[in-house]
Amino acid sequence: MRRQALIATAAAGAGIFGYASVIERNWFALRRYDIPLLPAGARPLRILHISDAHLTPGRHRLLSWIRSLDALQPDIVVNTGDSLAHPESVQPFLEALGPLLDRPGVFVYGSNDLYSPKPRNPARYLWRNSTLHPSRGEPDLPWAELGAGMVAAGWLDANNKRGRIKAGDLDIQVGGVHDSHIGYDRYDKIAGPTDPAADLRLGVMHSPEPSVMDKFTKDGYDLLLAGHTHGGQVCLPWRGTLVTNCGIDPVRARGLHRHPADSGDPGRPWLHVSAGLGTSPWAPFRLYCRPEAALLTLVPRIS
Ligand SMILES: [Fe+2]
Numbered sequence: 001m002r003r004q005a006l007i008a009t010a011a012a013g014a015g016i017f018g019y020a021s022v023i024e025r026n027w028f029a030l031r032r033y034d035i036p037l038l039p040a041g042a043r044p045l046r047i048l049h050i051s052d053a054h055l056t057p058g059r060h061r062l063l064s065w066i067r068s069l070d071a072l073q074p075d076i077v078v079n080t081g082d083s084l085a086h087p088e089s090v091q092p093f094l095e096a097l098g099p100l101l102d103r104p105g106v107f108v109y110g111s112n113d114l115y116s117p118k119p120r121n122p123a124r125y126l127w128r129n130s131t132l133h134p135s136r137g138e139p140d141l142p143w144a145e146l147g148a149g150m151v152a153a154g155w156l157d158a159n160n161k162r163g164r165i166k167a168g169d170l171d172i173q174v175g176g177v178h179d180s181h182i183g184y185d186r187y188d189k190i191a192g193p194t195d196p197a198a199d200l201r202l203g204v205m206h207s208p209e210p211s212v213m214d215k216f217t218k219d220g221y222d223l224l225l226a227g228h229t230h231g232g233q234v235c236l237p238w239r240g241t242l243v244t245n246c247g248i249d250p251v252r253a254r255g256l257h258r259h260p261a262d263s264g265d266p267g268r269p270w271l272h273v274s275a276g277l278g279t280s281p282w283a284p285f286r287l288y289c290r291p292e293a294a295l296l297t298l299v300p301r302i303s
Contacts, residue, residue: 024290026291031255034299038200054084056089067098076168079155081108086116087116093146101149105150105153107147114143160187223271274294
C-alpha cells in the first residue's frame with residue numbers, strides 16, 4: 001500500500017513537472033489593463049510592457065510570440081530587462097522585436113543581461129533570492145550589444161538616465177534605473193522633481209524594490225513599470241505567489257497595483273509588475289503563473 005502511494009506521488013510529481021516545463025512555460029498570455037491616468041479628452045495611449053525573456057537559442061515559440069506582439073499596434077514599448085540568457089541571443093531577440101523597434105521604446109537592463117545563468121538547484125528559487133554572487137566579476141553577456149541594437153532603433157536607454165519621448169499624442173518624461181537587485185541602480189543620477197508640464201511621467205526599473213519605488217513616488221512619477229519577479233514563477237492556486245525575489249510583497253509581484261500599496265493617497269503612482277516572458281534555463285518551468293506580456297491602455301482620469 002505504501003509502495004503504491006509512493007508510485008502515485010512520483011507519477012503526480014512527474015506529471016506536474018511535465019506540465020510546468022513543457023506546456024505552461026510556452027503558454028503565453030497577453031494581459032490587458034486600462035489605467036485612468038490621462039487628462040480629460042486625451043486619446044488613449046497603448047503601452048506594451050515586456051520583460052524577462054531570458055532568451056536562449058531554440059526558443060522558437062517564445063520568439064514567434066514576441067514577433068506577434070506588433071499586431072497590437074502599441075504606441076510605445078517598454079522592456080524592463082533580463083532579455084538574455086545566452087551570448088548568442090542578442091540578434092534573435094532584436095529580430096523577434098522586429099517592427100516593434102520602429103515604434104518609440106524604452107529599456108533598462110536586468111542582471112541577466114550582464115551575467116550568464118549558472119546551474120543551480122531549481123528548487124532554490126523557492127527559498128533563496130538570486131542576488132549576484134561577488135565572485136562573478138566582469139559581465140560575460142553582450143549587454144552592450146543588446147543596448148546598442150535598441151538605441152540604434154531609437155529606443156531610450158533609461159539605465160540611470162532620464163529622457164523624453166513623444167508617443168501617441170503625448171510628451172512623456174521617462175526616468176529609469178539599472179538593476180537594484182545587484183546594486184547597479186543610481187537613483188541619485190535621476191533624482192529631482194518631475195516636469196509638471198509633461199503629459200505623463202514614467203518610471204522604469206527591472207526590480208520593483210520598494211525603497212527605489214519610494215524615490216520615484218516622491219519625485220512625482222505617475223506610472224512605474226518593473227519585471228524581475230516572474231510573478232513568483234511557481235505559484236499555488238489557493239495562495240498565489242510564494243516568493244518575489246526582492247523586497248516587494250507577494251500580492252504585488254505581478255499585475256496592476258499602486259505604490260505604496262497601503263497608502264490612501266489617490267495621487268500615488270500606478271505600478272505594473274510583469275510576470276515576464278521566460279525563465280532561467282536552469283529553472284525551466286512555470287506553474288499557475290503563465291509567461292506574459294501586458295498591453296496597458298492609458299485612458300482619461302475618471303473625474
Ligand atoms: Fe528575470
